[in-house]
Amino acid sequence: MNLPNKLTCLRMIMIPFFVIFMYLPQKWAGYVALIIFIAASLTDTADGYIARKYNLITDFGKFMDPLADKLLVCSALILFAGNGRIPAFVVVIIISREFIISGFRLIAADNGLVIAASYWGKAKTISQMVMIIVLLLAVPGWRPFEIVLITIATALTVISLLDYLIKNKSVLGNQK
16 A cells, blocks of 8 residues: 555544544543644645655545545534534535535446546635634634635535536436
């Protein structure tokens, strides 16, 4: 197993610890969850960079890297919805987009196509990560800023979904 794949596995191992620390009532536990989330997010950046730079792209990485990202982000969003920090409908929109795109990618793969991430998809991911980090910081008085970030992340989620579907609509017509 190469280094990028090990980083992806590490990110997946970090998720249960992130969730556990999010549930603990002590204030310090929230900071530990923040550190874990940031570290996990950085492994996402690192594994992609290393895989591309050293041509270490594998089928395992193509499948598991996006899955690890989705699990990390969705875990945080579900926990935030549970404690009222983010509206549940936002979480439903974001998770629905991930399921739709994953399904689309499976159809494409079944037809021998690989669909790369777009600019909008990358912007969506960055906006979600920044939003989650700001929500984890829980700075008093920042609620208006948090709402702006939630709105931006939700808008980019919808835009990236529409962009993806429009650019790849032929995938549905080319099924085996």
